[in-house]
Amino acid sequence: MSLIRPFRGIRPIDSLASKVASHPYDVLNREEAFELAKDNPHSFLHINKPEIDMPAELSVYDPSVYAKGRENLDRFLSEGTLTQDEKPTLYVYKQVMGSHEQTGLVAAASVEAYDQDRIKKHEFTRPVKEDDRVNHMVALDAQVGPVFLTYRAQAEIDSMIASVTSGAPCYDFEADDETRHVFWVIEDAELVTKIESAINGLDCLYVADGHHRSAAASRVKKLRQDANPAHTGDEAYNFFLTVLFPHEQMQILDYNRLVADLNGHSATEFLAALAENFDIELSDSQAKPAQAREFGFYADGQWYLLSANSQLLEKIDDTDPVASLDVSILQEFVFSPLLNILDQRTDSRVDFVGGIRGLSELERRVAGSNWQAAFALYPTSIESLMAIADAGEVMPPKSTWFEPKLKSGLVIHSLSEE
Numbered sequence: 316m317s318l319i320r321p322f323r324g325i326r327p328i329d330s331l332a333s334k335v336a337s338h339p340y341d342v343l344n345r346e347e348a349f350e351l352a353k354d355n356p357h358s359f360l361h362i363n364k365p366e367i368d369m370p371a372e373l374s375v376y377d378p379s380v381y382a383k384g385r386e387n388l389d390r391f392l393s394e395g396t397l398t399q400d401e402k403p404t405l406y407v408y409k410q411v412m413g414s415h416e417q418t419g420l421v422a423a424a425s426v427e428a429y430d431q432d433r434i435k436k437h438e439f440t441r442p443v444k445e446d447d448r449v450n451h452m453v454a455l456d457a458q459v460g461p462v463f464l465t466y467r468a469q470a471e472i473d474s475m476i477a478s479v480t481s482g483a484p485c486y487d488f489e490a491d492d493e494t495r496h497v498f499w500v501i502e503d504a505e506l507v508t509k510i511e512s513a514i515n516g517l518d519c520l521y522v523a524d525g526h527h528r529s530a531a532a533s534r535v536k537k538l539r540q541d542a543n544p545a546h547t548g549d550e551a552y553n554f555f556l557t558v559l560f561p562h563e564q565m566q567i568l569d570y571n572r573l574v575a576d577l578n579g580h581s582a583t584e585f586l587a588a589l590a591e592n593f594d595i596e597l598s599d600s601q602a603k604p605a606q607a608r609e610f611g612f613y614a615d616g617q618w619y620l621l622s623a624n625s626q627l628l629e630k631i632d633d634t635d636p637v638a639s640l641d642v643s644i645l646q647e648f649v650f651s652p653l654l655n656i657l658d659q660r661t662d663s664r665v666d667f668v669g670g671i672r673g674l675s676e677l678e679r680r681v682a683g684s685n686w687q688a689a690f691a692l693y694p695t696s697i698e699s700l701m702a703i704a705d706a707g708e709v710m711p712p713k714s715t716w717f718e719p720k721l722k723s724g725l726v727i728h729s730l731s732e733e
Contacts, residue, residue, distance in 0.1 A: 359724030448531035462525030468561035568670030611691030
């Protein structure tokens with residue numbers, strides 16, 4: 316069973332790539348997407364978030380919204396904004412964010428490998444979000460948002476990818492978020508075969524980001540298979556759009572928490588309760604954790620650094636890849652016993668802020684009327700993610716924030732490729 320294969324990508328013409336490329340569908344709300352795309356008829360948001368072209372009162376899940384996405388995709392194709400490559404191939408996609416660079420392989424990944432857990436997961440999915448992606452894929456007959464995969468780095472694969480990036484790219488542009496995006500089409504058929512073989516020789520791949528898209532692809536594959544009496548397993552719908560990065564290049568940022576109240580405690584009382592398990596240090600500036608088992612706490616305009624004390628360290632099971640995560644420690648020893656927040660996934664008293672926004676965003680939100688305090692966390696490691704996936708376990712909600720984000724629209728995988 317293969318992990319990946321080449322595919323005939325649908326891509327922007329070179330001169331329009333920077334105008335087409337958009338933020339992923341799930342990092343913008345409707346209003347933000349509308350503002351970004353309103354003066355850009357080429358923006359992929361017209362396909363990825365077609366609700367921006369529909370009446371504001373219409374639900375984003377209305378069938379007509381998905382139909383609008385298909386209409387916009389067809390328009391992009393008929394106008395020549397997007398064209399399909401003539402032969403199946405692989406692609407290389409490099410992202411640069413400040414001093415950080417990561418270079419991934421764009422490929423069609425096997426749904427069978429995903430279903431049989433050779434492409435491993437680490438998160439639960441929500442039915443409403445899964446349904447949304449299923450409906451979007453079915454309406455467009457395509458996958459337009461790549462799933463972010465990782466694998467244990469291999470020098471051989473690194474070398475082959477480097478041989479591609481030494482040549483001239485077809486796209487190279489800086490986006491509005493000051494990230495640079497560089498994209499190559501691998502023209503050498505022999506090299507495509509060698510890279511494909513090397514990836515397929517790996518034990519497994521890991522879903523880093525895109526659990527709803529990959530789960531939706533599995534459901535769409537089953538729908539198509541059940542409706543196709545001549546199903547062979549080789550059809551395009553048996554594969555889904557992915558970008559694969561070596562694990563050592565991955566950048567995970569902190570994923571921080573806001574809480575609406577301190578469960579009836581004043582900040583002073585709450586700090587006293589925290590002192591059972593943490594050494595507490597008053598901070599003159601933002602208390603950004605410098606290592607695992609450290610937490611920043613912000614309330615009443617003051618930052619504190621919380622460090623797990625010896626008593627707490629004895630309670631943590633380091634052999635358990637989930638329980639030993641900082642997000643799990645925060646839940647077990649702070650959120651549950653002190654705040655009575657038992658499920659961060661469903662409790663409206665907690666909200667999440669990606670580390671890309673910085674700790675100043677926590678201060679700003681607490682200064683408003685809805686949130687009383689904030690917690691800053693140290694980023695989860697990619698090694699922890701892989702260990703949890705290897706153990707067949709699931710991470711707590713909002714454990715990882717990957718940056719930079721993959722742009723949508725640079726390449727599309729048709730579900731009727733041939």
